[in-house]
Structure formats: structure tokens, C-alpha cells
Amino acid sequence: MGKQVAVTGKTGFIGSHLPEDFRAVDLRKPENDWNFFGCETLIHLVGASHRVFTESEYKFINVDLTKNVARNAIASGVKRIVYISSMNVTWAEAGILPNDIATKTKKEAEDSLLELCNANNVNLFIIRAPLVYGKGAPGNFASLMRIASKNLPLPLGSINNKRSFVSVDNLIDLIILCVECQESSASIFYVSDDQDVSTTEFLSELISSAGNTPRLIPFPVSLLLFFARLVGKKSEVERLSKSLTVDIEHTKKTLNWVPPITLDEGIRRCFK
Helix, strand or coil, X not given: CCCEEEEECCCCCCHHHCCCCCEEECCCCCHHXXXXXXXXXXXXCCCCCCCCCCHHHHHHHHHHHXXXXXXXXXXCCCCEEEEEEECHHHHHHCCCCCCCHHHHHHHHHHHHHHHXXXXXXXXXXXXXXXXXXXXXXXHHHHHHHHHHHHCCCECCCCCCCCECEEEHHHHHHHHHHHHHCCCCCEEEEECCCCXXXXXXXXXXXXXXXXXXXCCECCCCHHHHHHHHHHCCCHXXXXXXXXXXXXXXXXXXXXXXXXXXXXXXXXXXXXXX
């Protein structure tokens, strides 16, 4: 692949799927030990997600650390940065999701990188991803996997929303394409499996791929939200029932990219 590629967060879920010869940069080490020399590209994966952080921690990890890493990489000769952000930024801008501190700091990191890269003639690829799934994925997908493995009868059979997801294999394919892209760029790209499904359909596919027969009971979402409010689970049910979709036409046309695997295949790989 030519010159070397540096990766922060290489031992994490997404990073562990990247090629082994990509250089891991451990940000837990002193700054002087961050080695970007000889690397043409930086893939920055480190971010605050999947658990609760304080506001200052979100600010430090998502913004301050990101800017510091980028400055060090650029000073060492890096000419391309691939930054993995979140579709929550887009959905918050559209008023679909609340603009919480995690989302605000992701957007601030994007803006800082755009300013740094434009000032230093560095190509920047910002990839905003929805929920990333795959075997061993943390966060919300891990919760869905637990539901699928237990296969309890749950009142989730009537959620007729539309959701976009992205298999970790499709995300990795797009990241590699950005690493290899020779065109100048400072742009934001959206990614997904390009196949929107309802939460009920997604759960059913997970349960079936786990070798079980889905037992999702049809139940009105309005009543589900009512009872969830009574037990303090309103936000969780709203998250499950809300439509959150991604339009990746710009990514497909600009980068001449299509997701190499289908959503069905992505789910099957979770159980191999």
C-alpha cells in the first residue's frame, strides 16, 4: 500500500479489523513516544463513546486530544487524515436527536480538523457512521446481541421505523478506500450498508442468525412508550423506535464506492 499508515485506537473494535501492518499509535504513552514519522496517512479512531464520561472528559478525548494528535501527525509529515465521526452529528443538526455533549464534541473535533488540514494542505476524510455492528461490537449493538441470544418474548414486533446500520467490514472497506484515494479532499462522507430496515426486522434477523425463531410480539409503539415512561425507560424505547437513516449517495458517487457486503451477510458474520 506504499507509505505507512498510522492508527490510533488500533486495539479497539474497529481498529482491530484494519490491516496488521498499519502502525498502532498508543495515545496512553507520553506524547514524545507518538511515532508518526514515515507515515503518509493517519486514521484517528480514538473517541469517547459506549459509556458515560464527564463533560470535561468528552472535551479532552474528543476535541483536545484529537487536535493534539493531528498537530503531531502533520508536523511529522502526514498528508492525509481519516477521522471516524458519528452520524449523531447530522441527526442532531436536523433536530432528530438531542445535541448532547458527546455529539457537540464530535462536531467540534470535525471543525478543528477541517481548520488544521486546510491550513496545512492536508487531505481530510471525515466519515460519519451510524451504529457499527459486527462480532464483538460494544455499546448499543452488544445490547441487541444479548436480546438476540436470550430470545425472550418481547413486545418489539410492531416497530415500523427505518434505521441505517453499517457492518464493520463495510466501514473498513471505505476507510481503506480513503487511505488509498489520491484526490485532494476535505470533505464529510456518510457510510451505511445502504439498506434501511426497521428495528423489528433488524432484531428478527439477528435472532434468526443466532439459530433461534424470533419471538417478537406485536405491540403498539404508543403503548410501549407509555409503559416505558412509567418505568423510567422512555429514552431507550424512543431510541429503538425512532427512524434514523443515512443517505450515502454522495459517498458512492464521489468515491465510486458501494458497500461490498449486504446487511444480511454482515449479520451472519456476527455469529461466525
